[in-house]
Amino acid sequence: MTAMADPGIRIRRDADLTSLNTFGVRVRAPWLVEAERADALPAAFAAAPLRGATPLVLGSGSNMLFVEAPTMPVLRLTGTDVRILAGEGDTALLYADAGVQWHALVMRSLELGLDGLENLALIPGTVGAAPIQNIGAYGVEVGQRIEAVHAFEPATGRMLRLSAADCAFAYRDSLFKQAPDRFVVTGVEFRLRRGGMPVLGYAGIAEELAARGIVSPRARDVAEAVIAIRRRKLPDPAVIGNAGSFFKNPIVPAAQADALLALHPDMPVFRAAEGQRKLSAAWLIDRLGFKGARDGDAGIAASHALVLVNHGDATGRQLLDFACRVAGAVRAAFGVALEPEPRLVGATWPTEA
Structure with missing residues (x-):
């Protein structure tokens, strides 16, 4: 690792990003620039390797799928104030x-x-x-x-x-x-x-909260309840690679939701903007039997149908292909298009998925 004249900037060449994406996809970046302070950014962008480049800004990689290795420099902000x-x-x-x-x-x-x-x-x-x-x-x-x-x-x-x-x-x-x-x-x-x-x-x-015997909850009680629920439902990225919910809950016209509800009375439907309804992507995926399914090391978590997981050495392309397979099945069965929540690096989400 090298440093610029500004001590708030660190630069690394041919950087391993495996630990910087929660899918655990093995991928490297040509450059990794880390900035501790925001006021160091103008100088960083005026010098190599960021000068004239459009970097990929990376946090902890928990909302990103590296389908291909980035060709641009990667920028991370590390300040903790x-x-x-x-x-x-x-x-x-x-x-x-x-x-x-x-x-x-x-x-x-x-x-x-x-x-x-x-x-x-x-x-x-x-x-x-x-x-x-x-x-x-x-x-x-x-x-x-x-x-x-x-x-x-x-x-x-x-x-x-x-x-x-x-x-x-x-x-x-x-x-x-x-x-x-x-x-x-x-x-x-x-x-x-x-x-x-x-x-x-x-x-x-x-x-x-009721199961915990809490009648008048405070904010901390709610946080602890949410933590407990999430730990039960969502796999830990430290144990199995994932980025949390991979699919957005689709928003559809109210008429389409009503038609689906007539065919599937147990389908969860939520109000959205006027004339629209929000459907449960997890329910749609689970209904088609994908929860817990896998192809090689790419799959859907057994605990939650929204979570795309890497069981070990799946590449970003294999994970994307499996997600597209799931979305294609949902479209074919229900006429509903799913979209990913994470940013895709090196690929775009196919419109037919």
Whole structure:
């Protein structure tokens, strides 16, 4: 590893990324540039190997499938600063660097007496990745808690502070996902509350709390319930390679959902935007018998039908091919298109899948 003149930058050539993607795909990058501080980015982009390049920005690789090895330099932000910027009555503004591990931030916020992120406990990845994907779980999306996103724009050299409205958050989507090479997310501000009513309406949380004998749950109780549920349902990437939920829950017209419901009365259907319904991708996949299925080392987790897994030495191409096979079967059986949540490196999702 070499260092630039700025001590906040480290550069590695021919870098092994196997431990930097939770699928555990064996892949190398021509260059890996690690930046500890956001203010070091202008100098880093002005020098080799980033000068004139469009790097692949990588957090912990928990929302990425390397179908092919990257041909561009890879950039990681490693800063771990977490601090309260301001407190206003019942709320506070909490800032975190992009390199902070997401679950660590959730637990730190609870230690600080700040509620609002507890439903998002144990989601893998970093703070910087959270707004890109607009991560969500158990009735909460992170965009609902974000005040602003700090970002570097390589094309202009500007450091920006984008409001939540500027970020165009939608279901598993954002401005950053729509324009993946325009910004480098460097930090996030969260508007969190001190006390208040936790979000309990999503299936499973109330039952878990009741099983624990908790009648008046606090935010930490909700976090512990979510952690327990996720550990039961989702395989640990440290044990078997995966990126959590691989498929998005599809959004379809209400008329299509009604027609499917007439044929499959037990199919879960949820309200979405006006005139639309959200279907359970897990139910569709499970109904076709794919939960626990595998082809070589590529497969679907036995514990959850949304989770694509690497049982050992599957390549990114083998994992993608298996995912396409699953999606193709769902389309053929139900007329519903599935889309992946993770970013695909070196491939695009086929429209016929």
